[in-house]
Amino acid sequence: MNIETLKTRLINAGYKVTKQREIIFNALLENKEAHLSPEELNEIVSKKNPEIGIATIYRTLLIFEELNLVYKLDFDDNRYRYELVDEDEYHHHHHLICTNCGKVEEVKYDLLEDIERQIKKDYSFDIKNHDLKFYGICSDCQEKLKDKEK
Ligand SMILES: [Zn+2]
Ligand SMILES: [Zn+2]
Ligand SMILES: [Zn+2]
Incomplete structure (x- = not known):
């Protein structure tokens, strides 16, 4: 799973490759085992990119989920978290x-x-x-x- 995976999946599904989508994807890559909530992801991303807000994060995560790039996780702590799909995995860890x-x-x-x-x-x-x-x-x-x- 790398930035090329993102581009290919977006294009194949008829979505545009945008700077914002790349930035959000890279933030997930850099925090691979963090299981970030949208709010935490927003905090990381908006530090360097204040133009990206929480609404963009939510929308982008929905698209990533649809493209099977991320898993949505529920650890029963009143928020969803996300992790990148590991394609080498036979079953989910x-x-x-x-x-x-x-x-x-x-x-x-x-x-x-x-x-x-x-x-x-x-x-x-x-x-x-x-x-x-x-x-x-x-x-x-x-x-x-x-x-x-x-
Ligand atoms: Zn502990
Ligand atoms: Zn995990
Ligand atoms: Zn199994």
Whole structure:
């Protein structure tokens, strides 16, 4: 996934390649594992490009989603977040969400192959993808909580 992917997808779908779309896409590329909300993305982008506002960010993310460039994620924290689609991935990676500080980490391996095989066998269901979220306390927060107890 790079700027050429963006240009090709936009053109193929009949959209224009605009400077703003490139800037927003690059900001997503530069913050690959940040799982940004539109508001956070806007903060990053508008620092250097004050002409881009939150309405543009929302509109652009809708287009990116339609072109299968980004995933829209819901971590049950009252906002949507976005990440670039990883085309090398067979299935979507998993997310670890810290309920103390809100940090999101990625688990890159699938680990569900056995379950997928079993489901296919028992339900003859053809699994295309999955979306798995784990809620808990991250290692940093565990350390901090330990210090507090002392
Ligand atoms: Zn899988
Ligand atoms: Zn944490
Ligand atoms: Zn992710």
